[in-house]
Amino acid sequence: MISPFIDRDEERFVLEEEWSSDGGRLIVLYGRRRLGKTRLLFEFSKGKKGIMYFSEETPVRQQIKGLQEECARFLNDSLLSDLKIESWSQLFSYLVKNPPSERSYLIIDEFTYLIKADKSVLSALQKAWDNGLSDSKWCIILSGSILGLMSELALSYTSPIYGRRTRDILLEELPFCHAKDFLRQNFEDSMKTYFTIGGVPEYLQKASEYDTFDEFAKKELFSKYGYFYREPYFLLSQEFRELKIYQGILRAIANGRTKPSEIASHCGIETRSLYPYLEGMIRLGFVEKESPLLGSSRNSIYNIKDHMLGFWYRYVYPEKGRIETGSFRYEDCILSQYFGAQFEKFIRYEIAPLIFPGYDTGRWWHKGEEIDFIAINKSSKKIVFGECKYGAKSARDAKRILEKLKTKSGLVHAEDGYEIKYALFAGKVNDKESLLKEGYLIYDLDELKRIFKDTNIWEPN
Incomplete structure (x- = not known):
């Protein structure tokens, strides 16, 4: 049974726009595995005519023959099916001379x-494009x-x-507002699942089989027969050759070594030799570089951007020995610190754009002091300082956290004349109404649920 197709409205709009344009179109669609590229193309192709060729890791001659047969079938061309074609140039040249009507x-x-x-497939396509495909009715998607x-x-x-591409589309993970639609878990468990595996559709499809996060994590993350138990090895081995170094970097960052010197020391390499590895993982979306908002870029650190890799190297990898021997107990695994850190990112990257549109958002740290959340709008001269506390907070704790936040905000070098607000993001805040009356911004899980319920579906400008 094919699952419902969720979101990708923006990408579908771009593909339809290309389809409706004049002349040949050459589109490159790319993104890491499991994101649903094939499903997106399948949905796009509905009601249209054409060829969908599924490449395999086979010898070149078999690849050429496979595409040749698909083209002959679509064009209803017995001559093409009988021709001896031995190169990509021959096949693409034939398509130039026999365009669809x-x-x-x-x-x-x-x-x-x-x-x-x-690699000659690229130059062969380029020549065919220049010699006629660009003026044809082909909409080519790679x-x-x-x-x-x-x-x-x-x-x-x-x-x-x-220079020949008419469009390239980087397919990324789904945001929580759409990722949650895969899951049948309650709102808080859906958040935990998202914090753990991110917005990768195939991962979410696996998680949709479970009613609770704990059941999902126990069976699929912390079991040697689980779906995710070997996923990081597969994902990294597709992209990198020096697997040990990349794994060492991810283990270092997952365990709190976020400065380049700390990461390099953990991996046993010189700091200057580390940067090409980091840049490669940043380019692929596995790692991100973070600088403090309203702070010095010299204090930049590196974080694991990919949810699944971050969780796996922080919690699953250290327990592999006990998991393999059957002595691991999921009940002994304390994940609150991880969920707290992910909750902060969740607020900065997914909640903030919804409640503070047009604001730059981030966090701030300097000499041991840290503020979880800052949102600043320079045009309206407004700034919001916030703390993110995953879990419930009593009125007394909440007021103490907000008062401390006021003090720390004085350490941040911001321009004068800004209107300042203070916010608390938490699972539950007792006596929320009294804090709101004092002018604080309070966002608990109930408020977050309301925000996502009211989120508009993407629409083209």
């Missing part, structure tokens, strides 16, 4: 398999999951098809 798609899924087997290859060989300025 109406708008048609040519989708090559997992195009990176073709590049890996024979989809790929190996981000390193796609970035280096299909998207960079040195690529033969550079």
Whole structure:
């Protein structure tokens, strides 16, 4: 049974816009595995005519023959099916000379398999594009999951098809407002699941089989037969050769070593040798560099951006020995610190744009002091300082946290003349009404649920 297709409205709009444009179209769709690129293309192709070719890691001749047969079938061309075609140039040249009479798609899924087997496929496509495909009715979509290859060989300025692409689309994870629609868990458990595996559709589809987060984590994360138990190895091995170094970097960051010198020391390499590895993981969306808002970039740190990798290297990897021997007890695993850190990111990246549109958001730290959340609007001269406390807070605790926040905000170097507000984000805040009357901004889980309920569906401008 095919699951309902959720979101991707913006990407579908872009694809439809390309489809409706004049002349040939050459689109590159890329993104890490499990994000639903194939499903997106399947949905896009409904009601349209064309060829969808699913590439495989096979010898070049078999790849060419496979696409040749699909083209012959679509074009109803017995001559093409009987021709001896031995190169990509021959096949693409044939398509130039025998164009379709109406708008048609040519989708090559997992195009990176073709590049890996024979890089000449790119120059062959470039020549065919220049010799006629660009003026044809073909809408060509090249989809790929190996981000390193796609970035280096299909998207960079040195690529033969550079300057020929009419559009490239980076498919990213779903935000929580759409990710939660996969799940049948309650709001808080849905948040925990999202904090753990992010907005990857295939991951969410697996999580949708469980009514609670604990049941899901126990069976799929902390079991040697679980879906995610070996997923990081597979994901990293698709992109990197020096797997041990990349894993060392992720283990270091997951355990709180976020400065370059700390990461390098943990991995046993020089700090200056670390940066190419970090840059590679940033490019692929596995790691991110963070600088304090309203602070010095010299205090920048590195975090694991990918939810699943962050959780796995922080909690699953250290327990592999006990998991393998059957002595691990999920009940002994304390995840509150991780959920607290993810809750902060959740507020900054997903809640803030909804309640403070037009504000720059981030956090601030300096010499041991830290503020979880800052939102600033320079045009309206408004600034919000906030603290994020995952879990319930009594009125007394909440007031103490907010008073301390006021004191810390005085350490931040901001321009004079700003209207200042103070906010608390928490699971539950007792006596919330009295704090609101004092002018504080209070957001608990009930308020977050309301915000997401009122979130508008994406619409094109």
